[in-house]
Amino acid sequence: MVTRRGLLKGSAAATLAAGIGPLPWLVSPSSAMETVTSKSPVGISDDLANPMEIHSVNGRLKADFYMEATDYTLPSGPTKLRIFNASLPGPTLRLKPGDTLELAFENRMPPNKDARKPVVTNVPNRFNTTNVHYHGFHVSPRGNSDNVYLQIEPGQSFNYVVQLPVDHPAGNYWYHPHRHGSVSAQIASGAAGMAIITGTLDDVPEIADAIERVLVLQAPIAGIDGLLESEKPIWPLDAERDFLVNGQYRPKIYIREGEVQHWRILNAGDAQFIPLRADGLEMHLVGLDGNPLPMAQQTDEFTLAPGNRANLLIKAPKTGTYALKRPAFMQGKASLPEEHLADIIVVAADDPRIAPGIKFGKEIPTGELPKNEILTDINADEVTVKRKFVLGVKDVSGFFDNTEFTINGRGFDPRRDDVVAKLGAVEEWTLINTTPFPHPLHIHVNPFQVIDINGEPDTRKPWMDTIAVPAAGTVTFRTRFVDFTGRYVMHCHILPHEDTGMMINVNIEV
Ligand SMILES: [Cu+2]
Structure with a gap:
């Protein structure tokens, strides 16, 4: 494994790759993953390298993951970061629809300094307790899958098994910690990586x-x-x-x-x-x-x-x-x-520094792009339930900066179901922002189709999982609760807002 600890300018991996030509893929003994080293896609030594990748093999991606306090030199000075696999960013996971992702995860952080204090919900706490969320994946939110209620303490290990449906939409996803109370500190530290599910756009000839x-x-x-x-x-x-x-x-x-x-x-x-x-x-x-x-x-x-x-x-x-x-x-x-x-x-097109055999795309696709097949338009007559959510903020003394961010007037409570919905329901949600700041709202498990922003229809009707609700503005989206029951969350992706309350539980029942 190539670690990229402290590499700010240039990239040793890219230099290596450029010097000896494309490296062969390294196949692990278990054959449940292949790694591709971090390297420049054009083979130039001082070109930006893609992060190292871990690919699935024969339907499985099985890899060891850990969070560790890692020395890193930022432009503002040397520091220690909470990051995955000593790598900033973490390795890119490359999967296919239908694959099983198995991460043997280990929390190698030191004990929490505030371990003996009681946890107050919506006050940032225990920055070394963590878990892993698979952002945008349409997978089960239960058990050892995309379960953000897990608390993996320093010194503990956990085996994730995340099963992608065979018709999972292709696209760009990512992974990051999601333990309420320490999310902002860990993501502000750099604990994140890309996860690519291949297909759809990848098959467009120009792409x-x-x-x-x-x-x-x-x-x-x-x-x-x-x-x-x-x-x-x-x-x-x-x-x-x-x-x-x-x-x-x-x-x-x-x-x-x-x-x-x-x-x-x-x-x-x-x-x-x-x-x-x-x-x-x-x-x-x-x-x-x-x-x-x-x-x-x-x-x-x-x-x-x-x-x-x-x-x-x-x-x-x-x-x-x-x-x-x-x-x-x-x-x-x-x-x-x-x-x-x-x-x-x-x-220049024939610059001699470009490695031989590198492909050379020249065209932008002009026609209609293919769709992820299961994400068909949700028309108004398909909607079975409509709900409204008001995004706000209130003063609570004793909280961090005396602030609690709220949805429908209340801060997050892990014991409360804010939304109970039926599997198979098709819902239209309107998010109303009463604050002078935009809030990017993200919902787990099921993506949504954006209908309008500030009352203006978005004619592209894009399918997304994170949408910025403008300051003092509104967003309406529609979503289908399909395939998975269980409890998961919707929250603001400005993570200091999430850690201080802007999150709700959504419980999908049969
Ligand atoms: Cu926010």
């Missing part, structure tokens, strides 16, 4: 012809003396951040003149939105949260809320150096600065 990049965007915060032990540095929305792409600060991304590359982009940050621009290059969105859009959509700028993913085709018209940027913007009332995320270096 299949393009080289693929995984871009995991993270904005970790350093602890003052190592590990973060307080919510305080994470809490202000405009806290200073180190913006990293695949664990690297301002990496170089190479693309050839006339080339189209397929970028799978994830905002794995804990709090800040990321509007993205690449002025001078063409950007064509083909998928949101992994699901295909009806057609490729050219754009100068699009925004990923925390938790969102995009499939982007990026085309380089002319040689030169360009910037992948987050422009300065307002997130609610917070003014967030421009961030220069990466240099995009457009080289």
